[in-house]
Amino acid sequence: MTRTTATGSIALAVVLLFTLGTLAAVFWRAEGLSGFGTADWAALRFSVVQATLSATLSILFAVPLARAIARRRFRGRGLLILLLGAPFILPTIVAVFGLISVFGRSGIVSDLLRLVGLEPISIYGFHGVVLAHVFFNLPLATRLVLQGWLAIPSERFRLAASLGFGPRDIARTLERPMLREVLPGTFLVIFLLCLTSFAVALALGGGPKATTIELAIYQAFNLEFDLGKAALLALVQFALGLAVALVALKVALPSGIGAGLDRSVTRWDAQTQMLRAVDAALISAATVFLVLPMAMIALDGVPRLFSLPASIWWATLRSLGVALASVLVTLALGFPIAALAVKRRGRLVEGIGSITLAASPLVIGTGLFVILFPLTDPFALALPVTALVNAVMSLPFALRALVPALGQIEADYGRLADGLGMTGMARFRHLWLPRLRRPLGFTMGLSAALSMGDLGVIALFAAPDAPTLPLQIYRLMAAYRMPDAAGGALILLASSLALFWLFDRGGRADADA
Amino acid sequence: MLTLETTIRNGDFALRADLSVATGRRVAVIGPSGSGKSTLLAGIAGFLDASGRIAWDGRDLAPLPPAARPVSMIFQDNNLFPHLTAAQNVALGLRPNLRLSRVEETRVDEALAHVGLAGLGARKPGQLSGGQAARVALARVLVRDQPILLLDEPFGALGPALRDEMLDLVAQLARETRATLLMVSHEPDDARRIADEVILVADGTAYPPVVTAEIFANPPEALRDYLGD
Incomplete structure (x- = not known):
């Protein structure tokens, strides 16, 4: 079992090197910090304010939506719940493109406004960033709150019905206590995701009024090559992330990978026409809000699919390569750390493994750049570095899937395997691998999709002639070549979903109970 | 003793x-x-x-x-790995890495026959009854041959x-x-x-x-x- 300790420690060291090591590298090259100027204060303020607002709005809409889904049975309910899981693996740039097609100056909403003689709206700036974040996180929040609702035993609702409780009584005695438990963790997760947002701010924000710290790091590095400033911003970003992560330690974070959401709760108190109409309206509105941008990508993308420039197809191949490499690295890091976490039974190992949840890919990228710069041409290593950073960033999700599963395997079969002398490779091949197929398939699908759609580090290392697909789409959008961008977005959307589906299916196929 | x-x-x-x-x-x-x-x-x-x-x-x-x-031990439950066949579950008693020689494979078959499971070696635990699964675990005890x-x-x-x-x-x-x-x-x-x-x-x-x-x-x-x- 010392091999477990050794490989696990090496994997942890790699993670620490990528997170804390790169931060140190930025400092070392910065030779002192530049002053924290007005623009930097603005970026800090914007990051916190937009993250707070995004998380608040997401939860505000998610609570009634989750309640409606929990207490209603309707056709397509399972599909809607599946759809609520999709934004997690949806490439940011694809979603942004879809949102622009709906809410942009020449989008559907603006067209309708023009019809009735009103001014078209713009999606760029503060409200655009918040809109995109709500689009991404409303589904996540809804799933988490829905889990809370379905975790209330149905006997309690039956008891409430037999006691003649009305909706208010049920809210007071059953629902509000549940929400008090679920909402703080949900808020924190979304706050953290929005705080480190880069691609959304890059595409929809910018300028002094809508720049996140991540975007400011990118600009300090890419436009001004001011490492001192980048280092200072990196420190602020890291401290902010760490602070939230520390708060999160006190609050139970929801797991997000919920199963069994296909149940619905019979609610005798909610059978009035009024409540039915309200729920139906909520569910319809949410479905339109989520589906419309995706449908627009298909509508805009399909016509151009067969006349796309070759550069998009090359970019697709590059992205696929990066995604598959990232899957391998995720497993190479995740497996040893999960094994060590199960062996030690401590939360420390997992905590260190999850430190990347608070770390920022832009900080990691900047650090890697200053480390690599004296040694070699960092731009030539853009793709491998992207794959590595993507892998590190998907590690928290991998650990969240692998650690409990491996713990259960060891609890069920550990003694049997110990008694038979199954150690090392024998245990790995004949116990862990076959029994971990489902969580492994899920992990591989998730990390492939996340990497395929990532627009973060690659923007930093941007080799002009070798972009990944998300970067290529961003460049096309920035050059106002919207039809080509739409075609690329459709390809990216399809390949991300296909990668996730293939791996996840592979893990489920003929797995023994 | x-x-x-x-x-x-x-x-x-x-x-x-x-x-x-x-x-x-x-x-x-x-x-x-x-x-x-x-x-x-x-x-x-x-x-x-x-x-x-x-x-x-x-x-x-x-x-x-x-x-x-x-020592050979049989637990309250989870004595068999559900993803391995009955024969493989027995074979683990001889080789934890499942790389068996011809002679060892014969021993596995004999042990299965001895507990009344001749010909069922290719089945997985899910396809066996509770009694049959218990017999597989006993066949493994047999090949391990511990005092x-x-x-x-x-x-x-x-x-x-x-x-x-x-x-x-x-x-x-x-x-x-x-x-x-x-x-x-x-x-x-x-x-x-x-x-x-x-x-x-x-x-x-x-x-x-x-x-x-x-x-x-x-x-x-x-x-x-x-x-x-």
Whole structure:
């Protein structure tokens, strides 16, 4: 079992090197910090304010939506719940493109406004960033709150019905206590995701009024090559992330990978026409809000699919390569750390493994750049570095899937395997691998999709002639070549979903109970 | 001979055992639930920390990891890996990496035939009945051929007739392999059926074995409380 300790420690060291090591590298090259100027204060303020607002709005809409889904049975309910899981693996740039097609100056909403003689709206700036974040996180929040609702035993609702409780009584005695438990963790997760947002701010924000710290790091590095400033911003970003992560330690974070959401709760108190109409309206509105941008990508993308420039197809191949490499690295890091976490039974190992949840890919990228710069041409290593950073960033999700599963395997079969002398490779091949197929398939699908759609580090290392697909789409959008961008977005959307589906299916196929 | 002069620790719980079991004896371990019956077996098998001495024929087992001890163990459940075939589950008793020679493969087939499962080696546990699954675990005990056999309430999920059938098979295998058998059970009838002696576990102590007929004829107070008559 010392091999477990050794490989696990090496994997942890790699993670620490990528997170804390790169931060140190930025400092070392910065030779002192530049002053924290007005623009930097603005970026800090914007990051916190937009993250707070995004998380608040997401939860505000998610609570009634989750309640409606929990207490209603309707056709397509399972599909809607599946759809609520999709934004997690949806490439940011694809979603942004879809949102622009709906809410942009020449989008559907603006067209309708023009019809009735009103001014078209713009999606760029503060409200655009918040809109995109709500689009991404409303589904996540809804799933988490829905889990809370379905975790209330149905006997309690039956008891409430037999006691003649009305909706208010049920809210007071059953629902509000549940929400008090679920909402703080949900808020924190979304706050953290929005705080480190880069691609959304890059595409929809910018300028002094809508720049996140991540975007400011990118600009300090890419436009001004001011490492001192980048280092200072990196420190602020890291401290902010760490602070939230520390708060999160006190609050139970929801797991997000919920199963069994296909149940619905019979609610005798909610059978009035009024409540039915309200729920139906909520569910319809949410479905339109989520589906419309995706449908627009298909509508805009399909016509151009067969006349796309070759550069998009090359970019697709590059992205696929990066995604598959990232899957391998995720497993190479995740497996040893999960094994060590199960062996030690401590939360420390997992905590260190999850430190990347608070770390920022832009900080990691900047650090890697200053480390690599004296040694070699960092731009030539853009793709491998992207794959590595993507892998590190998907590690928290991998650990969240692998650690409990491996713990259960060891609890069920550990003694049997110990008694038979199954150690090392024998245990790995004949116990862990076959029994971990489902969580492994899920992990591989998730990390492939996340990497395929990532627009973060690659923007930093941007080799002009070798972009990944998300970067290529961003460049096309920035050059106002919207039809080509739409075609690329459709390809990216399809390949991300296909990668996730293939791996996840592979893990489920003929797995023994 | 199995000699125990030890305190076995399982979290906050400690079980004291000063006793010895003669080679080839079949011993039932009985006592109230939570008294530490399973702790005793887990200590002998090497899954729990034990101070003092646990020795087999004078050799101290304390420094040995579970797989190196002269012990085969059958647990309450999860005795088979559901993703491996019956034959592979048996083969693990010979080679943990499943790389078997021809001779070893023949031994696996023979063991399966011996427990009445000839021709079923290719099935996975999900395709076997509860009784058949128990027989696969016993076939593995057979190929491992260790001098000590520990059973931790292994047939609790089986019906009474099948359970008696399994107990008889266990007794037969123990005779054939000359194994020393320790079997945890909460059914006094199990003990009467196959055990020469009984170890009573109560109040944090495993008492030395007493001949089965004797202990039931004249039960000590802890056993009387447990039996309830």
